[in-house]
Structure formats: C-alpha cells, structure tokens
Amino acid sequence: MASFKILCVISILTHQLAFLANGMHCRKSLVPALYVFGDSSLDAGNNNNLNTPAKANVFPYGIDFNNCSTGRFNNGKTFADIIAISLGLPMPPPYLGVSEIERYQVATGINYASASCGILNSTGDGSCLSLDKQIEYFTSTVKNDLPRIIQSTTKLRHYLSKSIYLLSIGPNDYMLNYLKNNPMEPNNNLNPEQYANYLIEELASRIKRIYDLGARKFVINSIGPVGCIPAIVIRTPHSEYCNEEINQKVKPYSEKLPGKLHDLQTQLSGSLFINLDSYNFFMKIRNSPQIFGFSNVWDSCIQGAKPCENRKEYYFYDSAHSTEAATKIFAEECFSGTRLCFPYNIKRLVHAH
Ligand SMILES: *[C@@H]1O[C@H](CO)[C@@H](O)[C@H](O)[C@H]1NC(C)=O
Numbered sequence: 001m002a003s004f005k006i007l008c009v010i011s012i013l014t015h016q017l018a019f020l021a022n023g024m025h026c027r028k029s030l031v032p033a034l035y036v037f038g039d040s041s042l043d044a045g046n047n048n049n050l051n052t053p054a055k056a057n058v059f060p061y062g063i064d065f066n067n068c069s070t071g072r073f074n075n076g077k078t079f080a081d082i083i084a085i086s087l088g089l090p091m092p093p094p095y096l097g098v099s100e101i102e103r104y105q106v107a108t109g110i111n112y113a114s115a116s117c118g119i120l121n122s123t124g125d126g127s128c129l130s131l132d133k134q135i136e137y138f139t140s141t142v143k144n145d146l147p148r149i150i151q152s153t154t155k156l157r158h159y160l161s162k163s164i165y166l167l168s169i170g171p172n173d174y175m176l177n178y179l180k181n182n183p184m185e186p187n188n189n190l191n192p193e194q195y196a197n198y199l200i201e202e203l204a205s206r207i208k209r210i211y212d213l214g215a216r217k218f219v220i221n222s223i224g225p226v227g228c229i230p231a232i233v234i235r236t237p238h239s240e241y242c243n244e245e246i247n248q249k250v251k252p253y254s255e256k257l258p259g260k261l262h263d264l265q266t267q268l269s270g271s272l273f274i275n276l277d278s279y280n281f282f283m284k285i286r287n288s289p290q291i292f293g294f295s296n297v298w299d300s301c302i303q304g305a306k307p308c309e310n311r312k313e314y315y316f317y318d319s320a321h322s323t324e325a326a327t328k329i330f331a332e333e334c335f336s337g338t339r340l341c342f343p344y345n346i347k348r349l350v351h352a353h
C-alpha cells in the first residue's frame with residue numbers, strides 16, 4: 001500500500017519532469033502554465049501535508065486515478081487536471097507535494113488549492129491554506145522560483161500574462177462559516193445579500209494581488225447550489241429535493257459575481273475574466289440528468305466506505321464532491337462549450353490577446 005503510493009507520486013513527477021526536459025520553447029501546450037487556487041474541488045494533495053481532518057488520501061478516493069489516493073476529493077481527476085490536459089500541460093502538482101529543490105523546476109503551473117479553506121481567513125477546518133496563504137506561496141513562486149528558470153524579466157512578464165489562473169473557492173465560506181454562524185467571523189450577522197457582497201469584495205482584493213504579480217487571464221468559479229449536496233439534503237429514497245432555504249442564502253453570490261468580474265476587467269488593464277457559472281449549469285444537469293448521462297444526481301456514490309460500480313452515472317462521488325464523470329462534463333463545457341463559462345470559454349481565453 002505504502003510503496004504503491006510512492007509509485008503514484010513518482011509516475012506523476014516523472015510526467016512533470018519529462019515536460020521540463022523538453023525545454024521552455026518546444027512544448028506543444030496552448031499556454032505556458034496553469035496556476036490553481038481553491039478548495040477541495042481542486043486540491044490535488046496539499047492537505048495531505050497539513051494537520052487537518054479534511055484529507056482525501058485514503059481509499060476509495062482515487063479509485064479511477066490508478067487506484068491512487070493522491071488527496072483529490074473524487075474518484076479521478078479534478079477540474080484543474082482536466083483543463084491542464086486540454087491545454088497540453090501536465091497536471092499542476094500540489095505546492096506542498098513538491099520539494100523545495102524541485103519547486104523552481106516546475107514551469108508549467110502549480111496547484112495551491114486546499115480543502116476546507118475559503119476566501120476568508122476565518123473559514124477552514126484545521127490548518128488548511130487560506131486564499132491569503134495560497135497567494136503568499138504563489139508570490140514566492142513568482143519572486144523566488146520562476147526567475148531561476150526564466151531569467152529575463154520581459155520573458156517572465158510575458159509568461160505570467162499568457163498563463164491561466166483558475167480559482168474555485170467560496171462554498172466553505174458558507175458551509176463552514178456563514179451557515180454555521182462561526183463565532184470567529186465577525187460578519188456572519190450580515191444578511192445573504194450583504195454577505196455575498198462582502199465575500200466578493202474580499203475575493204476581488206485577492207484577485208488584484210494575483211494580478212499585481214503579473215496574472216492577466218482568470219477563470220473564476222462561482223458557487224453552486226450547496227443546498228443540493230447529499231451532505232445537506234436529508235432525503236427519503238428517490239425524492240428529488242434540495243434544501244431551498246440554503247440555496248437561497250448562497251444564490252446572491254453567483255448572481256453578483258459576474259458584475260464584479262466585469263468591473264475588475266475594466267479596472268485592471270489587460271485583464272480578462274471568465275465566470276464559471278456552476279449554479280445554473282448544475283441546475284441544468286439536475287433538471288435533465290439523462291441528457292448528461294446520469295442516472296443519479298442526488299446520492300453519494302460512496303455508501304458505507306464502498307464506491308458504487310456505475311461511477312459514470314453518478315453526479316456525486318462523496319457527500320459533497322462530484323464524480324470525475326461530472327467534473328469532466330464541467331471541464332469540457334468550460335473549455336470549449338457555451339453553456340457554463342461566460343462571456344466565452346477557455347479556448348477563446350487562450351487566444352484573446
Ligand atoms: C484499490 O486499493 C484498495 C486499497 O488499497 C484495495 O482495497 C482495492 O482492492 C483496490 N482496487 C482495485 C480495483 O485495484
């Protein structure tokens with residue numbers, strides 16, 4: 001078991017280093033790099049190295065990832081992994097999973113995402129990487145690591161401006177904070193509209209810091225209807241209800257985010273933003289699951305520590321995270337479709353200035 005895990009890690013790193021050996025100029029990737037910030041939806045193993053209960057480095061996570069439990073919170077690849085592959089890049093390795101000596105060798109993107117964390121410092125279960133911490137690590141990547149491979153400041157600026165920055169964060173600011181009335185957060189007395197404004201302002205100030213380091217092309221995930229995840233819905237078999245009270249509290253965020261991203265794009269010269277509208281796209285799948293190939297969009301595939309057999313037909317892998325099958329639909333749609341990512345898909349973002 002332990003040796004098998006080491007093998008997984010080695011094969012992932014070998015893949016990473018094979019890319020490096022090709023050199024900076026001979027890659028066939030569409031962009032230089034993909035940098036990833038977020039929570040468990042994108043964590044690829046950072047939390048394995050932290051003192052937190054929010055870890056996924058045990059079976060049955062990763063059953064369809066060579067049966068390797070890497071710390072990804074589903075049966076296979078994350079959204080970031082699939083987007084990286086579509087861009088012709090290796091899957092960005094978790095920042096805390098790469099040794100300090102290897103860090104400066106990774107020029108194709110790094111994943112700072114950390115399960116259970118959120119936009120706010122007060123969100124989190126144990127010692128996860130807050131978005132502030134993730135940006136602090138990215139700052140170190142830009143200031144200490146990348147200049148060792150890309151020595152020319154002009155080239156580094158070009159590299160950073162052509163790369164893509166994916167952020168998927170926020171649900172935990174509701175589930176582990178606002179909806180729980182976490183006493184550590186002084187703003188939990190706000191109403192849902194005000195709380196959404198507050199979160200979005202906090203997010204925007206952090207996006208600006210990433211921009212100031214040289215990032216220009218952003219893909220920002222909204223927050224889905226968390227009132228529909230199995231952990232929240234207590235349903236009788238085959239009922240199809242969500243917790244609408246919770247959905248209504250979360251919804252203002254996804255309604256307000258596009259306007260804020262539009263404002264940011266106006267303010268921050270040369271920036272481009274994609275809003276990933278997971279709220280409405282989830283509802284689309286929910287309303288016609290068969291069209292998307294799902295027979296179950298309500299229950300966790302894992303029941304009693306055992307994964308279901310027909311994982312391609314389940315939307316949820318555990319009680320809060322989607323299966324690789326569902327993730328793949330989101331990734332393909334955002335990469336080249338028209339129904340999830342606005343004002344255009346990632347393929348267009350690649351070619352926009
Ligand atoms: C995957 O790994 C688990 C735990 O190590 C093991 O019990 C299971 O039999 C493996 N499954 C497959 C399909 O190899």
Ligand SMILES: *[C@@H]1O[C@H](CO)[C@@H](O)[C@H](O)[C@H]1NC(C)=O
Nearest residue numbers: 120121122130132133134136
């Ligand atoms: C959040 O924590 C970071 C350290 O990780 C700190 O630098 C920052 O000032 C904190 N922000 C707030 C609003 O407390």
